[in-house]
Amino acid sequence: MSEELKRELSSCTDCRMCDNVCPFYLATGDESIGAWNRVKVAQAVLGGDRRVSDVLRELYLCTCCGTCELTCPVNVPISEAVRALRSLAVKERCAPEPIVKLCEGIINQGSMTGEGKEFWRSWIPTEVNFPSEAEYLYLVGCMIPFRLRDIGRATVDILKTAGVDFTILGEDERCCGLLLVDHGFLEEAKTVAERNLSRIEGRKPSVVLMACAACYYTYKHVYQRIYRKPEFEVMHVAEALADLIDHGRISFKKRIDEKVAFLDPCHFVKVSGKYEIPRKVIENIPGLKLIEFPRSRAEALCCGAPGGVRLVSRDVAFSAAGMIVKEALKLEVSRIVTSCPLCMYQLSWAAEKLGAGRLKVSDLPLLVKEAL
Numbered sequence: 001m002s003e004e005l006k007r008e009l010s011s012c013t014d015c016r017m018c019d020n021v022c023p024f025y026l027a028t029g030d031e032s033i034g035a036w037n038r039v040k041v042a043q044a045v046l047g048g049d050r051r052v053s054d055v056l057r058e059l060y061l062c063t064c065c066g067t068c069e070l071t072c073p074v075n076v077p078i079s080e081a082v083r084a085l086r087s088l089a090v091k092e093r094c095a096p097e098p099i100v101k102l103c104e105g106i107i108n109q110g111s112m113t114g115e116g117k118e119f120w121r122s123w124i125p126t127e128v129n130f131p132s133e134a135e136y137l138y139l140v141g142c143m144i145p146f147r148l149r150d151i152g153r154a155t156v157d158i159l160k161t162a163g164v165d166f167t168i169l170g171e172d173e174r175c176c177g178l179l180l181v182d183h184g185f186l187e188e189a190k191t192v193a194e195r196n197l198s199r200i201e202g203r204k205p206s207v208v209l210m211a212c213a214a215c216y217y218t219y220k221h222v223y224q225r226i227y228r229k230p231e232f233e234v235m236h237v238a239e240a241l242a243d244l245i246d247h248g249r250i251s252f253k254k255r256i257d258e259k260v261a262f263l264d265p266c267h268f269v270k271v272s273g274k275y276e277i278p279r280k281v282i283e284n285i286p287g288l289k290l291i292e293f294p295r296s297r298a299e300a301l302c303c304g305a306p307g308g309v310r311l312v313s314r315d316v317a318f319s320a321a322g323m324i325v326k327e328a329l330k331l332e333v334s335r336i337v338t339s340c341p342l343c344m345y346q347l348s349w350a351a352e353k354l355g356a357g358r359l360k361v362s363d364l365p366l367l368v369k370e371a372l
Contacts, residue, residue, distance in 0.1 A: 018068035023302040027319035033061040035068035042081040053094040065266035065302035087184030098311035110174035117171040123149035136166035137205035141212025143341035154369035162249040176218040193227040213268035213340035238278045238339040252371040255287035258334045264300035265340035305346035321350035335360040
């Protein structure tokens with residue numbers, strides 16, 4: 001760890017405001033997996049009082065969502081400390097086996113499942129002919145081909161209806177590699193960044209549209225830190241939808257008479273501060289009434305899925321998602337809307353597990369497509 005990181009960790013005042021927004025602490029009441037304790041753990045490892053192999057549970061039951069850092073009054077980089085200790089765990093060969101396997105799939109095959117081109121082909125609508133080059137390039141990320149193909153197909157339909165000049169990478173797409181950064185495989189992450197940027201820039205897009213919040217964060221913020229800034233503009237699909245509505249290129253023909261709550265994705269709106277953009281899209285759909293969660297925007301709850309937490313403890317991952325679902329039920333909304341496929345997948349799982357089948361969970365393009 002760098003001396004700067006050690007100094008920043010030492011600035012912690014023990015106010016524990018970070019625990020007030022840590023999803024796993026709030027959901028379980030377990031201080032050992034709260035954000036404040038992760039600072040204490042990092043300080044102990046750095047001070048030689050504990051070994052990294054003794055604190056794996058504390059390190060790997062963290063999504064690195066960054067919500068704790070947004071609320072810290074002295075800007076302690078808690079997520080960076082977690083990543084640094086995980087890097088040490090990789091070097092000492094004590095990282096959890098499921099996490100290592102997940103990362104090896106990304107390194108060797110370019111997908112979180114370890115599958116190759118067939119994985120990335122699986123979502124592509126066969127009736128659409130995509131050009132090799134276009135002004136916009138649409139990236140789906142891992143979750144759409146993995147489990148949520150309807151999101152990708154709905155987005156393609158919306159963009160075509162709006163007359164957008166766009167294409168896709170299709171079977172040439174690969175994982176953004178954020179999991180590698182989060183888990184200490186930094187050199188491998190740099191190689192992934194280099195390959196991804198070369199592949200995309202070869203298509204010469206002006207703008208790359210991200211379906212995945214993690215991809216948005218990685219291309220927009222992480223790549224320039226570990227490799228270089230992309231030569232194209234990085235835009236989330238929610239931003240594109242808002243722009244298309246503003247310019248009259250999307251018109252809604254159907255009413256959706258529902259009360260909905262919007263969950264702010266950590267790796268999109270929290271890192272960008274663009275809280276109003278997805279809400280603007282929702283508010284333009286006839287019939288919808290937007291209800292805010294008690295914790296929203298910068299203090300919105302993380303769904304508990306990022307960083308492979310489900311592979312380490314499904315129960316802890318569920319506790320965070322279940323807390324959000326229960327809040328939605330208290331608000332008496334019929335649907336949770338988000339702008340992150342991983343959030344949709346995680347919350348749908350939690351709703352089903354809680355027997356809340358009447359509560360729908362929709363990624364933003366699915367909601368827009370429904371109203372066209």
